[in-house]
Amino acid sequence: MKFPFFASFIVFCIWLGYELHKHKNMEAKKEQAFWEREAAANSTRRKPLDDLNYIQIPFDSLPMEILADAPAVAEYHETLRVLAESPIVNFTGISNTDLKLMYGAPNIDLLSRYDQSYTTLVRTLQNWGEYLYEKGYVDEACRILEFAVETRTDISATYKLLASIYFDRGQADQIRQLIPIAEGLNTSLSGNIVSMLENFPNN
Numbered sequence: 001m002k003f004p005f006f007a008s009f010i011v012f013c014i015w016l017g018y019e020l021h022k023h024k025n026m027e028a029k030k031e032q033a034f035w036e037r038e039a040a041a042n043s044t045r046r047k048p049l050d051d052l053n054y055i056q057i058p059f060d061s062l063p064m065e066i067l068a069d070a071p072a073v074a075e076y077h078e079t080l081r082v083l084a085e086s087p088i089v090n091f092t093g094i095s096n097t098d099l100k101l102m103y104g105a106p107n108i109d110l111l112s113r114y115d116q117s118y119t120t121l122v123r124t125l126q127n128w129g130e131y132l133y134e135k136g137y138v139d140e141a142c143r144i145l146e147f148a149v150e151t152r153t154d155i156s157a158t159y160k161l162l163a164s165i166y167f168d169r170g171q172a173d174q175i176r177q178l179i180p181i182a183e184g185l186n187t188s189l190s191g192n193i194v195s196m197l198e199n200f201p202n203n
Contacts, residue, residue, distance in 0.1 A: 041100035046107055055088040055118065055151050062147065063140035066132060076128040083121055089114040092154055093186030122153040130161060138165055149178065154187040156196065163200045175200055 057080055067073045091099065091111065099111050125148040133141035145162040148155070159178060166174040175197060182193040 037097055037101075041097045042105050044100055044104045046104035047102070049103060049107065049110075052087070052089050052114075055090065055121070057084045057088075057121070058147065059084075061143065063132065063137070063143060066137050066140050067135060070131075072131055073128065076124050076131075079120065079124045083117050083124075086117060087114050088117045088121055090118045090152055091115040092118075092152070093188075118151070122148050122151060122155055122158070125153070126155050126158045126161075129158070133161060133165070138168075141165065149181060152181070152185055154185050154189045154193070156189060156193050159193050160196060160200075163197055167201055 059080075064077060068077065089111070091114070096108055096112070100108050103111060125144050129141040129144035129148070132138075132144065142162065142165050145158050145165070148158050149162065159182060163175045163178060166172070179194055179197050182190055182197060184190075185193065
């Protein structure tokens with residue numbers, strides 16, 4: 001009885017050693033490919049940035065007059081005005097390596113600032129929209145959140161609050177129209193947002 005067990009154990013050890021060796025080789029190849037790609041990215045020359053999808057803040061269509069004297073709202077307004085002075089671009093889901101390959105290594109610091117401005121923008125829009133919603137300004141909050149979605153934000157709370165507004169209005173079709181937008185997001189959060197929208201309001 002001991003021999004079959006011992007033989008099985010030996011076979012298992014051999015198989016495990018093979019799998020570990022294979023995994024190690026695969027990881028080594030991935031790492032090598034990464035560094036080769038990174039080296040290529042670092043040697044990519046500066047390229048024009050004319051084709052970037054720059055985001056403009058539509059102050060004229062946003063509810064800038066609502067609760068403008070409230071400290072929180074005044075802070076959101078000031079943040080948006082500062083952001084509007086510099087380029088804003090959504091690079092969500094695009095690595096620095098990819099950015100360098102597409103636009104050149106010398107542009108990476110500039111592009112990182114553009115992307116950081118975008119992150120600040122959508123967080124500010126979410127906070128502003130939520131604040132107005134809680135104060136009873138539902139239509140105004142909706143406009144803010146819709147603009148955030150137009151920029152392809154991946155903040156789940158933005159989609160959830162907007163879907164809640166549509167649901168309360170009886171606009172289930174508007175919720176459904178958010179789904180393909182969420183499906184097209186270049187982020188790992190896309191699936192969670194889609195699932196939330198598909199199952200709303202049960203989530």
